[in-house]
Amino acid sequence: MEEFLVSVFKMAVPLLLCSLGTLFSEKAGTVNIGLEGSMLTGALFGVLGSYWTGSPYIGALIAMTSCVVLSLVFAFFTVTIRANQIVMGVAINTIATGLTISLNRIFLTSASVVKVNGFKSIPIPFLNKIPVIGEVLFDQTVPAYFAYILVFLTWFVYSKTDLGLRIRAVGEYPAACDTVGINVARLRYSTLLYGGIMAGLAGAYISTGQLSAFSEGMISGRGFTAYAAVIFGNFTPLGVFRSCMIFAVGMGLQYRLQAMDTPVSYYFWMMLPYIITIVALCMYRKRSNAPKYSGIPYVKG
Amino acid sequence: MAILEMKHVSKYFGKVAANVDVNLSVEQGEVHALLGENGAGKSTLMNILYGLYEQSSGHIYLNGERLKLRNPKDAINKGIGMVHQHFMLVPTLTVIENVVLGMDSNHAILDLKKSAEEFAEMAKNYDMPIDPWAKVSSLSVGQQQRAEILKALYRKASILILDEPTAVLTPQEATALFDVIRRLTAEKLTIILISHKMNEIMAVCNRCTVLRQGRVVATMPVSEIQDASQLAELMVGQQVKLTMDKKPSTPGPCVLKVQNISYKDKHKVSRLNKVSFQIHAGEIVGICGVDGNGQSELVRCITGLIHPSEGQILLGAEDISKEHTSEILKKGVSHIPEDRHKMGMIMDMSINENLILMSFHQKPFSKNKLLNWKWIRSHNEDIVETYNVKTPDIYERAGNLSGGNQQKFVVGRELDRKPALLVAMHPARGLDIGATKFIQQRLLEESERGAAVLLVSTELDEIMELSDRIVVMNSGNVVGIVNQAEATRERLGLMMASEV
Amino acid sequence: MNETKKNNAIFKTLKAAYYPLFALLIALILMAFIIKLMGYDPLNAYQVLFTSSIKSAYGWGETLAMAIALIFSALSFSIADRSGLINLGASGQLYMGGIAGMLVATNFEGLPSIIHIPLVLIAGGLTGAAFGAIASLLKNQFGASEVVTTMMFNYIAMHFCTYLISGPMKNPASDLAQSKSALPSAVLPLLLKGTRLHAGIFIAIAAILFYYILMYHTTVGYQMRVVGMNPKVGEYAGLKIKTNQLLAMAIAGGMAGLGGAIQATVIDVRLTIDWVGNLGFDGLAVAFLGGHSPIGIAISSVFFGLLLSSANKMEMLAKVPSSVVFLFQGIIIALIIGRRIFQLGLIAKWKSNYQNKKSEASDLLEMTRDAEKTKQDALALKQMTKKGSEE
Structure with a gap:
């Protein structure tokens, strides 16, 4: 049981980082499926940074910086140029695939780097002694603790601050925001960049935090799952938290069931997270909080 | 001393002139009406004043100081507030969230409670109580407008622009709004009221400026206005008589019979209320009324795009009120839609492809699902020639044509089907005199051929010239049906503005 | 009169082609910089990439063999796109088509080729069509975004294939996870000795012709295009939007399924782990560079076929990682959909x-x-x- 919970939380951390990060830009009306590519890029640069400097933390910073650049390209094309957001997301994913494979071969494979320094867990005294959940929750790495805090932080910014109010308004009715003097383009740019930073961190957590290595295509759809979590979470912080946990349970279950000797083949359990995502999207009928202007570029005047 | 002056302001959108050399002077504490027809340039002028558009030339002065308005924020900071015709409220947020949205004085962490208290206090002082914690989507239209006005006042507006404020209100709500306006001017606020309804101008305004085709035609105190017809003349001008030789019609059998239809939109607001009329073959029936009084919903019901919640629509003897659009079109109904760009044509397709939109599935357009382009091409070339569409060839992208030529081919496409019933909505909107006359002539010929024609227009002249009978609509109701011989501008105007 | 019309048509084609060519040029220049940054010689890389293959019959054969698969993949995206849907599921549809095709191709020993091959193709096409239609059904029925569901179906199909070749379809004679080889009677004949260019090229050409006729000469395709370009107009003209999109998605899936069956039986001969690779998304780049037009797709599939089939050679001879081709694809897509980028500057x-x-x-x-x-x-x-x- 404990083992299962540990794996669930391991799966939840990158999902939480990425979905909570992208929640703001989604709520502000931009659809970013380039998350997959951002996470992949973050995963590679996290490992590269750790390899170069020996510190996974500097690695994570480099990962986030690389994703800022990628997000800037995405934001420029979708907000300023008003290109189709979904196709642009695919373009970003393709670019990220090419970039990561190339750089991986140039810097890592050719130097036969197998493992780099990863994040070390930092147990929190006393709390980690609580039976069952102690080890699960309080013997974790820094990005994992950050993910917990991020849930609260995102909720706070989303519902209590001026910025949160602007974000909630922009995806709903950009023209109205324009008439009260909000710069719609600037807000969309900044939320996209922020989402990129978080996706970069999530990617670095997957590579440096879980495997201490990079492998090609290692994100395998988790960026899409993070995007689906925002939709299924009805575009609210707590909803996103809930759907991330559901997806994480699905992923944890997958590993658990793979290890167990079930009559159903191991490969079917591999499909489980993807099937859960599809089912979740089909169950999301109410759409009460989905931004009305999602995916539609704003033309001033 | 004028508090606000606009001097020689002009605004062009590409080649289209929306405002030309406009001079406007507004005094403190007055209610200044801005009058004009649809497209006369009222809203554009006010959007310039609110910083949403930048004028192409001319200057704006506030208290003698020249204003440079780059965006709405500049205007708000100068004390200019605007209530748009389509409310600029985010429906999913609460009233107070909308009120403080985007304000510079907000702290990073919002103290909505304090703002709500201040706001509620202010609302009470103006005698416009409203619950700051209510979600905007749960408010009635009247309350939303109240929230919009208060939102502007909360931002310390001293000049308030109201864009057609009564267009969406019930008569009772409108009366309440007039009380509010009087109350505000008593507090030294200045109000600019955009409208095209004579009665409300007479009721609350001090002075009025009339715009026509983007230009100012008159500014005068309301007390000097004799009657509504004088304003009507100013707004519309004395148009060049389009001498249509309309022969007296000899109505045939009844083609369309609309019986007591009602329609409620998704917000459960009643848009049509027991509307009834009929059209016979060879007859043109005009629907006249101010935009947004149910004409659009009526047309959509008849063409099957929406279904009435009650009542019957008989085409011949068949009830079509529940039928799918494709079935209705097959029964010989043609439809010239209200917005040709959004509904009537596909900008990125060629004229050739646009022209088969309604008939592609019929012989000889296609056989066994294969399109017969050879036949289509010669057929379409005929249409383009008959309907005088100016284009290099029929393969030209439809979006590259001028508005008049686009409308001509849409009309050509619809009339080519020799409909039993032709539904035409604003067929000549935005067209020049030549194209207008051409299209109107075609409608007449259609009725002479024996088609029943339903003409929806906001142009009184067009309606009076062409229609055998005129159905006047107001707030989703039929106010009355007038025969052509008995129709005068004054009578129709009074009916359109009447309270039901 | 006829002459001017002809000139007009040529002029229009040129006008449509100039931007993709321009974008291609910009992308090549950008890529040269990136290759330079990685520390390699871009000119050398380009020389290998573009000239090595066109000098030999082998090179041409491999280029065209690659182009065949790209055409099906691109058509899968373009057909859905015409009706207003974004089909990111070509990979999954390729997998399913390949699996179904392979099931037929490894069984029915003794069938003559003339029956066996069409059976393979039909099985692949129908399975792909059904798989594509599911995404559209989920959208029509539950409002689930086809963008996410098609993507998820890719992973599901991939794992399903891995399951089959390590279980029910596994070749008992091999230690690896792979299926048995397709029976010779089920495989399309090769056309050029020593290369993998096969008779599938005629099916690919037929598919492009089918796409052209469907979209521009039938009422079915006309309706799809109207619905895709402007659903409001479609409604006004009484067209059924959901039905049209469902049909388009089924045809799109069928195209990819057909491509999958051909690719699996002829090129790969057996199913292996990850045999589709990036083929699904390569097709997307082909579709965009070709502007979704039949001729455009044909030309750009040959171009990308050249690129992809020479990429390994580039890695060997110029040491540049073959994966830069993906980078190049991404940049091309971005430039094509971001056409406005060149309308921003001072000139505008x-x-x-x-x-x-x-x-x-x-x-x-x-x-x-x-x-x-x-x-x-x-x-x-x-x-x-x-x-x-x-x-």
Whole structure:
């Protein structure tokens, strides 16, 4: 049981980082499926940074910086140029695939780097002694603790601050925001960049935090799952938290069931997270909080 | 001393002139009406004043100081507030969230409670109580407008622009709004009221400026206005008589019979209320009324795009009120839609492809699902020639044509089907005199051929010239049906503005 | 008369082709910089990439063999796109088509080729079609975004394939996770000795022709395009939007399924882990560079076929990682959909200023005419009101 919970939380951390990060830009009306590519890029640069400097933390910073650049390209094309957001997301994913494979071969494979320094867990005294959940929750790495805090932080910014109010308004009715003097383009740019930073961190957590290595295509759809979590979470912080946990349970279950000797083949359990995502999207009928202007570029005047 | 002056302001959108050399002077504490027809340039002028558009030339002065308005924020900071015709409220947020949205004085962490208290206090002082914690989507239209006005006042507006404020209100709500306006001017606020309804101008305004085709035609105190017809003349001008030789019609059998239809939109607001009329073959029936009084919903019901919640629509003897659009079109109904760009044509397709939109599935357009382009091409070339569409060839992208030529081919496409019933909505909107006359002539010929024609227009002249009978609509109701011989501008105007 | 029409058509084709060519040029320049940054010689890389294959029959054979698969993958995206859907599921549809094709191809020993091959193709096409249609059904029924579901179906199909080749379809004679080889009677014949160019090229050409005829010569395709370009107009004309999109998605899936069956039986001969690779998304780049037009897709599939089939050679000879081809694809897609990027700069501003001035001049003319009229109206009105007050 404990083992299962540990794996669930391991799966939840990158999902939480990425979905909570992208929640703001989604709520502000931009659809970013380039998350997959951002996470992949973050995963590679996290490992590269750790390899170069020996510190996974500097690695994570480099990962986030690389994703800022990628997000800037995405934001420029979708907000300023008003290109189709979904196709642009695919373009970003393709670019990220090419970039990561190339750089991986140039810097890592050719130097036969197998493992780099990863994040070390930092147990929190006393709390980690609580039976069952102690080890699960309080013997974790820094990005994992950050993910917990991020849930609260995102909720706070989303519902209590001026910025949160602007974000909630922009995806709903950009023209109205324009008439009260909000710069719609600037807000969309900044939320996209922020989402990129978080996706970069999530990617670095997957590579440096879980495997201490990079492998090609290692994100395998988790960026899409993070995007689906925002939709299924009805575009609210707590909803996103809930759907991330559901997806994480699905992923944890997958590993658990793979290890167990079930009559159903191991490969079917591999499909489980993807099937859960599809089912979740089909169950999301109410759409009460989905931004009305999602995916539609704003033309001033 | 004028508090606000606009001097020689002009605004062009590409080649289209929306405002030309406009001079406007507004005094403190007055209610200044801005009058004009649809497209006369009222809203554009006010959007310039609110910083949403930048004028192409001319200057704006506030208290003698020249204003440079780059965006709405500049205007708000100068004390200019605007209530748009389509409310600029985010429906999913609460009233107070909308009120403080985007304000510079907000702290990073919002103290909505304090703002709500201040706001509620202010609302009470103006005698416009409203619950700051209510979600905007749960408010009635009247309350939303109240929230919009208060939102502007909360931002310390001293000049308030109201864009057609009564267009969406019930008569009772409108009366309440007039009380509010009087109350505000008593507090030294200045109000600019955009409208095209004579009665409300007479009721609350001090002075009025009339715009026509983007230009100012008159500014005068309301007390000097004799009657509504004088304003009507100013707004519309004395148009060049389009001498249509309309022969007296000899109505045939009844083609369309609309019986007591009602329609409620998704917000459960009643848009049509027991509307009834009929059209016979060879007859043109005009629907006249101010935009947004149910004409659009009526047309959509008849063409099957929406279904009435009650009542019957008989085409011949068949009830079509529940039928799918494709079935209705097959029964010989043609439809010239209200917005040709959004509904009537596909900008990125060629004229050739646009022209088969309604008939592609019929012989000889296609056989066994294969399109017969050879036949289509010669057929379409005929249409383009008959309907005088100016284009290099029929393969030209439809979006590259001028508005008049686009409308001509849409009309050509619809009339080519020799409909039993032709539904035409604003067929000549935005067209020049030549194209207008051409299209109107075609409608007449259609009725002479024996088609029943339903003409929806906001142009009184067009309606009076062409229609055998005129159905006047107001707030989703039929106010009355007038025969052509008995129709005068004054009578129709009074009916359109009447309270039901 | 006929001559000018012909010229016009040529002119229009050129006009449609100039931007993709321009984007291609910009992408090549950008890529050269990136290759340089990675520390390699871009000119050397380009030389290998573009010239090595076209010098030999082998090179041409491999290029065209690659182009065959790309055509099906691209058509899968373009057909859905015409009806207004974004089909990111070509990979999954390729997998499913390949699996179904392979099931038929490894069984039915003794069937003559003339029956066996069509059976393989039909099985692949139908399975792909069904798989594609599911995404559209989920959208119509539950409103689930086809963008996410098609993507998820890719992973599901991939794992399903891995399951099959390590279980029920596994070749018992092999230690690896792979299926048995397709029976010779089920495999399309090769056309060029020593290369993998196969008779599938005729099916690919037929598929492009089918796409052209469907979209531009049938009422079915016409409806799809109307719905895809402007659903509002579709509604006005009485078209059924959901039905049209469902059909388009089924045809799109069928195309990819057909491609999958051909690719699996002829090129890969057996199913292996991850045999589809990036083929699904390569097709997307082909579709965009080709502007979704039949001829465009044909040309750009050969171009990308050349690129992809020579990429390994580039890695060997110029040491540049073959994966830069993906980078190149991504940049091309971005440039094609971001066409407005070249309308932003100074030229655009200067142009609009110039146009404004021109229109102002013509407006001025009209204005003076109108002002005259307005004046007369005002005069007439004044007299009227005077009369009114006298009365």
